[in-house]
Amino acid sequence: MPNMLDMLLEHKIVAILRGIEDRHADRAGRALIDGGVKLMEITMNTAGAPAMIERWRSLFDGEAAVGAGTVLDADMARDAIAAGAQFLISPNLDEAVIAYGRERGVAVWPGVMTPTEIVRAWKAGAEAVKLFPMASLGLKYLSEIRGPLDSIPILATGGVDADNIGDYFKAGANAVGIGSKLLNMEWVREGRFDLVTAQAKRFTGAVRRLDSVQ
Numbered sequence: 340m341p342n343m344l345d346m347l348l349e350h351k352i353v354a355i356l357r358g359i360e361d362r363h364a365d366r367a368g369r370a371l372i373d374g375g376v377k378l379m380e381i382t383m384n385t386a387g388a389p390a391m392i393e394r395w396r397s398l399f400d401g402e403a404a405v406g407a408g409t410v411l412d413a414d415m416a417r418d419a420i421a422a423g424a425q426f427l428i429s430p431n432l433d434e435a436v437i438a439y440g441r442e443r444g445v446a447v448w449p450g451v452m453t454p455t456e457i458v459r460a461w462k463a464g465a466e467a468v469k470l471f472p473m474a475s476l477g478l479k480y481l482s483e484i485r486g487p488l489d490s491i492p493i494l495a496t497g498g499v500d501a502d503n504i505g506d507y508f509k510a511g512a513n514a515v516g517i518g519s520k521l522l523n524m525e526w527v528r529e530g531r532f533d534l535v536t537a538q539a540k541r542f543t544g545a546v547r548r549l550d551s552v553q
């Protein structure tokens with residue numbers, strides 16, 4: 340099984356699927372993969388999330404990693420891992436979720452906001468943290484905390500779009516989580532999966548270009 344942290348650091352984008360309707364989900368997932376997305380997070384507040392995770396594990400086996408998002412506590416972590424989630428992402432920091440994931444060999448990237456929370460998460464065994472909500476914290480905040488906290492991988496989440504994605508990496512993000520600007524629900528409802536793929540390519544192409552100039 341591929342190492343999730345390695346995948347996160349290599350591909351640098353996590354697609355966040357929140358509230359996708361089950362009848363559209365498989366085509367949306369396929370469209371994202373066709374656009375180069377390699378890590379997909381189905382949030383646990385999406386109706387039928389565990390069943391969707393389980394289905395995607397076999398449907399997209401070898402093409403993309405499938406994890407669970409909005410994992411708020413150990414009960415949700417248990418349900419997500421039972422469904423086959425390959426990584427767990429949370430908006431909050433709960434040491435019990437980190438411990439549960441570690442016991443089962445599943446990567447946990449908890450949500451953090453402050454330097455104290457980042458270090459707490461790291462000490463509890465998280466190999467990376469989700470810095471959230473970035474749209475409110477701002478890029479300057481990220482670059483400032485990078486001074487003292489320069490070795491903890493940061494998955495910056497919130498407010499990422501195709502024009503500013505490069506700024507997130509310049510400010511110190513190792514990876515980004517992208518929701519609304521990557522998966523436009525209107526396109527999904529209208530069956531415009533070609534547009535979803537084209538949009539995904541804008542993001543994955545931006546990451547490739549940034550990698551090539553480094």
Ligand SMILES: O=C[C@H](O)COP(=O)(O)O
Nearest residue numbers: 497498499517518519520
């Ligand atoms: O937890 C995920 C974030 O709410 C996604 O934010 P975004 O839609 O601004 O990318």
